[in-house]
Amino acid sequence: xxxxxxxxxxxxxxxxxxxxxxxxxxxxxxxxxxxxxxxxxxxxxxxxxxxxxxxxxxxxxxxxxxxxxxxxxxxxxxxxxxxxxxxxxxxxxxxxxxxxxxxxxxxxxxxxxxxxx
Numbered sequence: 339x340x341x342x343x344x345x346x347x348x349x350x351x352x353x354x355x356x357x358x359x360x361x362x363x364x365x366x367x368x369x370x371x372x373x374x375x376x377x378x379x380x381x382x383x384x385x386x387x388x389x390x391x392x393x394x395x396x397x398x399x400x401x402x403x404x405x406x407x408x409x410x411x412x413x414x415x416x417x418x419x420x421x422x423x424x425x426x427x428x429x430x431x432x433x434x435x436x437x438x439x440x441x442x443x444x445x446x447x448x449x450x451x452x453x454x455x
Contacts, residue, residue, distance in 0.1 A: 339363045352379040353390065370410035376417035387427045388414045 343349050343362030350364045368375040370390040380386060392398055392406040411428065418426050435441035436448035 348383075350379065350383060352376065370406065371413055373413045373417050376413055377420050380418050380421035380423050383418075383421065383423055385425045385427065386414065386418045386423050387429070389429050390414065391431065 339349050339351065340362060348364075349362060350366060352366045352368050354367065354369060366375075366379040368379050370376070388411060390406075390410050392403055398406075415426060432441055434447045434449050435445050436450045439445075
């Protein structure tokens with residue numbers, strides 16, 4: 339975030355917890371499942387980095403992982419499209435490749451647990 343702000347980019351962080359005070363970013367509190375809130379937060383933005391996820395060590399039920407990780411990603415995409423965002427950069431987890439090794443783009447997914455799926 340700091341590098342983007344240093345380059346003159348307008349940075350807006352959307353999430354349940356905000357960035358540090360010195361990050362040079364505007365913060366909007368919003369749950370990834372709140373499509374209307376996301377759309378408002380994305381208004382005027384050209385690019386969205388989606389880093390939102392429930393993590394594998396959170397002890398959540400499978401349904402909750404899907405709701406937050408899959409449903410949340412869907413909400414982000416739909417809200418971004420509705421707000422006129424030009425690009426989305428979606429991040430994932432190495433958990434999609436299973437345990438061990440150093441995966442790269444050519445690696446075959448072997449998800450481990452609900453988080454990897």
